[in-house]
Amino acid sequence: MTTHMTKPLTVAVVGATGAVGREMIRTLFDRKFPATDVRAFASARSAGSTLPYGDKKLPVEELKEDSFTDIQLALFSAGGAASQIFAPHAVRAGCVVVDNSAAWRMDERCPLVVPEVNPDHLDRHKGIIANPNCSTIQMVVVLKPLHDNATIRRVVVSTYQAVSGAGQKGVDELERQTRSLFNARDTENKVYPHRIAFNILPQIDIFLENEYTKEEMKMTNETVKILDDPAVKVTATCVRVPVFYGHAESVNVETAKKISAAQARALLSQAPGITVYDNPRELMYPMPLLAAGEDMTFVGRIREDESHETALNMWIVADNLRKGAALNAVQIAEALCARELVRVPDTNAFLQ
Amino acid sequence: MTTHMTKPLTVAVVGATGAVGREMIRTLFDRKFPATDVRAFASARSAGSTLPYGDKKLPVEELKEDSFTDIQLALFSAGGAASQIFAPHAVRAGCVVVDNSAAWRMDERCPLVVPEVNPDHLDRHKGIIANPNCSTIQMVVVLKPLHDNATIRRVVVSTYQAVSGAGQKGVDELERQTRSLFNARDTENKVYPHRIAFNILPQIDIFLENEYTKEEMKMTNETVKILDDPAVKVTATCVRVPVFYGHAESVNVETAKKISAAQARALLSQAPGITVYDNPRELMYPMPLLAAGEDMTFVGRIREDESHETALNMWIVADNLRKGAALNAVQIAEALCARELVRVPDTNAFLQ
Numbered sequence: 001m002t003t004h005m006t007k008p009l010t011v012a013v014v015g016a017t018g019a020v021g022r023e024m025i026r027t028l029f030d031r032k033f034p035a036t037d038v039r040a041f042a043s044a045r046s047a048g049s050t051l052p053y054g055d056k057k058l059p060v061e062e063l064k065e066d067s068f069t070d071i072q073l074a075l076f077s078a079g080g081a082a083s084q085i086f087a088p089h090a091v092r093a094g095c096v097v098v099d100n101s102a103a104w105r106m107d108e109r110c111p112l113v114v115p116e117v118n119p120d121h122l123d124r125h126k127g128i129i130a131n132p133n134c135s136t137i138q139m140v141v142v143l144k145p146l147h148d149n150a151t152i153r154r155v156v157v158s159t160y161q162a163v164s165g166a167g168q169k170g171v172d173e174l175e176r177q178t179r180s181l182f183n184a185r186d187t188e189n190k191v192y193p194h195r196i197a198f199n200i201l202p203q204i205d206i207f208l209e210n211e212y213t214k215e216e217m218k219m220t221n222e223t224v225k226i227l228d229d230p231a232v233k234v235t236a237t238c239v240r241v242p243v244f245y246g247h248a249e250s251v252n253v254e255t256a257k258k259i260s261a262a263q264a265r266a267l268l269s270q271a272p273g274i275t276v277y278d279n280p281r282e283l284m285y286p287m288p289l290l291a292a293g294e295d296m297t298f299v300g301r302i303r304e305d306e307s308h309e310t311a312l313n314m315w316i317v318a319d320n321l322r323k324g325a326a327l328n329a330v331q332i333a334e335a336l337c338a339r340e341l342v343r344v345p346d347t348n349a350f351l352q
Numbered sequence: 353m354t355t356h357m358t359k360p361l362t363v364a365v366v367g368a369t370g371a372v373g374r375e376m377i378r379t380l381f382d383r384k385f386p387a388t389d390v391r392a393f394a395s396a397r398s399a400g401s402t403l404p405y406g407d408k409k410l411p412v413e414e415l416k417e418d419s420f421t422d423i424q425l426a427l428f429s430a431g432g433a434a435s436q437i438f439a440p441h442a443v444r445a446g447c448v449v450v451d452n453s454a455a456w457r458m459d460e461r462c463p464l465v466v467p468e469v470n471p472d473h474l475d476r477h478k479g480i481i482a483n484p485n486c487s488t489i490q491m492v493v494v495l496k497p498l499h500d501n502a503t504i505r506r507v508v509v510s511t512y513q514a515v516s517g518a519g520q521k522g523v524d525e526l527e528r529q530t531r532s533l534f535n536a537r538d539t540e541n542k543v544y545p546h547r548i549a550f551n552i553l554p555q556i557d558i559f560l561e562n563e564y565t566k567e568e569m570k571m572t573n574e575t576v577k578i579l580d581d582p583a584v585k586v587t588a589t590c591v592r593v594p595v596f597y598g599h600a601e602s603v604n605v606e607t608a609k610k611i612s613a614a615q616a617r618a619l620l621s622q623a624p625g626i627t628v629y630d631n632p633r634e635l636m637y638p639m640p641l642l643a644a645g646e647d648m649t650f651v652g653r654i655r656e657d658e659s660h661e662t663a664l665n666m667w668i669v670a671d672n673l674r675k676g677a678a679l680n681a682v683q684i685a686e687a688l689c690a691r692e693l694v695r696v697p698d699t700n701a702f703l704q
Contacts, residue, residue: 154659158510158602160552160591182531199641200512200593200600202653202667207632211613211655220658233659237602237667239512241552242594248552250510250589250602261563280559289551301554303563306572307506307585315554315589 008036009342011333012071012095014063014086015078016040016051019168020100023326024075029054031330034337041067042078068093072342075329076100088350091127096342098129098332100325102214105130105222109349112225115331116273117144121228122332122341126349129332134324135159135215135238135247136222141297141323142316143253145271146264147227150255150310155234157219160241160248161204162288165320166191171244178242192240201240213238246288247320254311261302264312268299273323278302286317297323360388361694363685364423364447366415366438367430368392368403371520372452375678376427381406383682386689393419394430420445424694427681428452440702443479448694450481450684452677454566457482457574461701464577467683468625469496473580474684474693478701481684484578485570486676487511487590487599492578493649493675494668495605497623498616499579502607502662507586509571512593512600513556514640517672518543523596530594544592553592565590598640599672606663613654616664620651625675630654638669646671647679 011028015021021042028038040051040058047062061067063082068074068090076083077100087097087104104110111121112130117140122129132140143152163170169191177187177197187195194201205214212220219236241248259267269276277286278300286298297318305311318324336342363380367373373394380390392403392410399414413419415434420426420442428435429452439449439456456462463473464482469492474481484492495504515522521543529539529549539547546553557566564572571588593600611619621628629638630652638650649670657663670676688694 156508156604156657156659158589160512160593178530179534182534193635194639195641198595199639200595201639202600202602202637203632203635210658211632211653235604235657235659235663235665237510237653237665239600239602241512243550243552248554248591250554250591252508252587252604280555280563283545283555285554287546287551287553289547301563301589305508305587306562307508307587311587313587313589 009034009073010037010039010071011035012039012041012068012074014041014074014076015082016060017042017046017049018077019164019171020077020321020325022051023321024077024329025051025053025058027322027326027330033330033333039071065089068095071095073098073333073336075333077325087128091344091350092347094344094347096127096129096336096344098131098329100131100329102133102218104128105132106225112222113332114140114226114328115335116141116271118226118228119335122335122339125341126346127344128350131325131329131332132222132226133215133218134165134320135161135249136219136226137324137328138247138297138316138318139219139249139251140223140226141273142268142299142314143223143227145267146253146255146259147229147232149267150257150259152232152253152255154254155223155232156252157234158237158250159239160243161238162243162245162247162320163196163240164245165204165247174242174244196240196242198242202237204238204240243288245292245319245321246317247324248286248288249316251314251316252305252311253314254308256310258310259312261304261312264302273297274299276300286315288317291317291319294319295322295327361386361425362389362391362423363387364391364393364420364426366393366426366428367434368412369394369398369401370429371516371523372429372673372677374403375673376429376681377403377405377410379674379678379682385682385685391423417441420447423447425685425688426450427685429677439480443696443702444699446696446699448479448481448688448696450483450681452483452681454485454570456480457484458577464574465684466492466578466680467687468493468623470578470580471687474687474691477693478698479696480702483677483681483684484574485567486517486672487513487567487601488571488574488578489676489680490599490649490668490670491571491601491603492575493625494620494651494666495575495579497619498605498607498611499581499584501619502609502611504584504605504607506606507575507584508604509586510589510602511591512595513590514595514597514599514672515548515592516597517556517599526594526596548592548594550594554589556590556592595640597644597671597673598669599676600638600640601668603666603668604657604663605666606660608662610662611664613656613664616654625649626651628652638667640669643669643671647674649675
C-alpha cells in the first residue's frame, strides 16, 4: 500500500489589505491554487483584522523581516519600498517571491514574466520574479503572437487607465469627487494632482528627466524585456480616465512583415489569454465595462493602418486588477508549480 | 459733412437651440460680431421660444426654405440633413453659409477652413464654407506650424472626446447615467450604444466599410484638405470618454525634418490660437477641466519620440463646443468680413 504525500506549500500574500492584495487572495481561492495554507501580511496598522478566503477568514499578520520562515511562495503587492526591503529577506528564508511592484522589474537577476508570453524566463529565476506593470501586461499578451509572426518594429500606444490602478484610494477619490460635484460641493484632490471626475489626466506616476512619465517608460522598457528583443521600439502616452475598473489601450503596431487585419484576427484568436471581440457591425468592441471582472485580455477594432504599409491599429482592454496584477501574479505562481520551480537556488542572491 | 454708412449685416444662426447653436449666439455676442441684426432659426418644434443674446431675447423662428431673404450670413448647426437641404436655399437667396455639419466638408466647391490655418481658402468660396469636425480643428491648429517648418509625413492620433460632442443629449445621458449608478438604479442607453458613465467607447459616429468610424475618417480626410497636402497621412482612433466638455488628443507626429521638443515648443508658442501649456515639473499640462470655456487650443506633453528618429508626441486639448465648433464658425465669419467676402458669387452654384 502506497501513501500519496502532498508536499506542503504555504503561500503568503504581502500587502494583503490593498486592492491588488485582496484580489490576489480571491484569485488564489477562485483558481483553487494548490496551497496547503494561505497567510495574509500587511503593515502593523492592518494587523489583527481578517480577510475572506472562501468561507474562511484569514487573520492579517504584521509583516516582519522574519515572517517568511516556513513559507515557500509569497505574492507581494505592498509597494516598491516594502518589496525592496522584504523580498530579499523572503528569499534568504528560502521563499520564492512574485513581486507586483516596480522595484525588481528591470533588475537583471529577476525575470519579468507574463505566463502566456515568456514562461521560459522563469527557468532562470533566482528567487524573485517580477510581475509587469498593468498596462504592459495586457499589451504584450496581444503583441506576442504578432511579433512571432510578423516581427514588430515599433509600437505607438495611448492608454485610457482606470483609477483602480492607483489602488483603492484611487477608486475612493473618483467616487467622492463625483458625488461632490453632483451635490454642488467643492472637490478635493488627495490622490491625483488634479480632479479626475469628468476630467482626463495625461499623467500616471512621476515625470522623469526625459519628460516621459515613469508609467510610460515602464511600457517601453518592460515590453522589450518581456519580448526579449531590443529591436522592438515602444513610445507611450499614459492617461488616467474617470473609470473605476479596466484599462484600455489604443495601439498602433508597425511590423516588418505585412499582416492583414484578418490575419491578425485569426492569429490572435488562437493565442492564449486573448478574446478577440471585434464585430463593429454589431457594435461589439472591448470596453472597460465588458472587461471588468474578467480574466481575458480583450482585443478589437483591429484594422489596417492606411497611413503605413505594414501597420495595424487595435484596441486592447483588460481588468487592471486581474490580468494587470493579481491574476498574472497567481498565473506566475501556477507556472512555477508546474515547472517545479518553487525553490530558491541561492538564498544569498539578493543580499547586499 | 460726410455720413459714415454701415452696410447692414444680418446674421442667422440655424439650429439655434442646440448645444452648438446656443454657443454660436453666445460667441457672436461675446466677440462683438459686427452684425446689425442676429436672428435665430430652429425646427417648428422650438419656434416661439427665445434665446438670450446679451440682454436681449432673440425669438426663435421656424426654419423654412424662404427664411434667408435679407440675411447676408448664416451659421448652420442643424445637422447634415438640414444643411444639405437648406444651405443651397440660403445661397440662392444671396446668403453666405458657414456650415458646421459634415454635409459639405468634402465637397470640392466648399472650402474647409480653420482661420489660423488656411484663411486663404476662403477666397475661392462659392457660397458655402464648411466648418471642420471638432477633433480635426484642434489638431490642425497645432499641426500647421509643424508642417510649415518640418513637413509632416504621418500622424497617429488617439482621441479622448467629451459627450457634448454629441450635443446636449450626450451631456444629459452622462449626467443621468452617473446619477442612476450612484443611486443604485439601472442605467439606460439612449444616445450611445453602450453605457458611457465610468466607461470608454471606442466608437464615435457610425462604422464604414473599411472598419474605421466616420469620425476617424473625418480626421484623416479633413486634415489633408485643410493642410492642402495629400502627402500627409493620418490614422485615427476616436474614443468617447465620460467627460462633459473638452476633447483631448494624444498625437504622434512624424516629420520629414528632425525637430526637437524645444523647437516645437518655440514654434507653437509663436503660432496663432495656441497656448503651449507644458511644464510637467509643475504638473502643468492640458486637461479638459482647463480647456472647457476657453477659446485657445492647449498643447503640452511635447516630447521627442524615442521610437522614431523624427517624431514627436504631444497632447492637445480644446473646448469642443468653442474652438471645435461655434468659435471656429464665428472666426470664419469674422475672416469673411475682414476679407470682404460676405457675398455670393453665383447664387446658382449649389442648385441641382
